[in-house]
Amino acid sequence: MSAQDSLQGRCMCGAVTAVARPTKDFITACNCENCRRWGGGTYFAFHVDAASAEITGPVKTVSVAPWAERGFCSACGSNVSYRIVAEGPHHGVLKLSAGLFPEGTGLPLGVEYFTDERPTAFDLSRPHEEMTAEAVRALLSGEP
Numbered sequence: 001m002s003a004q005d006s007l008q009g010r011c012m013c014g015a016v017t018a019v020a021r022p023t024k025d026f027i028t029a030c031n032c033e034n035c036r037r038w039g040g041g042t043y044f045a046f047h048v049d050a051a052s053a054e055i056t057g058p059v060k061t062v063s064v065a066p067w068a069e070r071g072f073c074s075a076c077g078s079n080v081s082y083r084i085v086a087e088g089p090h091h092g093v094l095k096l097s098a099g100l101f102p103e104g105t106g107l108p109l110g111v112e113y114f115t116d117e118r119p120t121a122f123d124l125s126r127p128h129e130e131m132t133a134e135a136v137r138a139l140l141s142g143e144p
């Protein structure tokens, strides 16, 4: 896909929908403390065109820093957005959670922020056990 194609996505419960056009050909990952507290881990997101983005449904926003607010679905709690509210060159920059757009995961990771503050366990390049969806489902079903 290219940055010109619109993404169509939704939150976990479907109450919030989003149609937005990525402004970059990659997704970003952030390891800052704010993102980790918000989502429990590294925050993957798309930069999108804020002027044309259509986000509908019960989104609540919270101020999370003097310069930014985050939006979430008030029905299911899914992370929806991160917006720069501070005046300056980045005012209005809008990022939407990558998880809203399963079809958008074909875009590569382009930038990872706050790598110096990333907890050791969040570095997925380190050796660790990997399990497929099939393996996890088998585990949860009690199959050997």
Ligand SMILES: [Zn+2]
Residues within 6 Å of the ligand: 011, 012, 013, 014, 015, 016, 073, 074, 075, 076, 077, 078
């Ligand atoms: Zn929801």
Ligand SMILES: [Zn+2]
Residues within 6 Å of the ligand: 030, 031, 032, 033, 034, 035, 036, 043
């Ligand atoms: Zn962050």
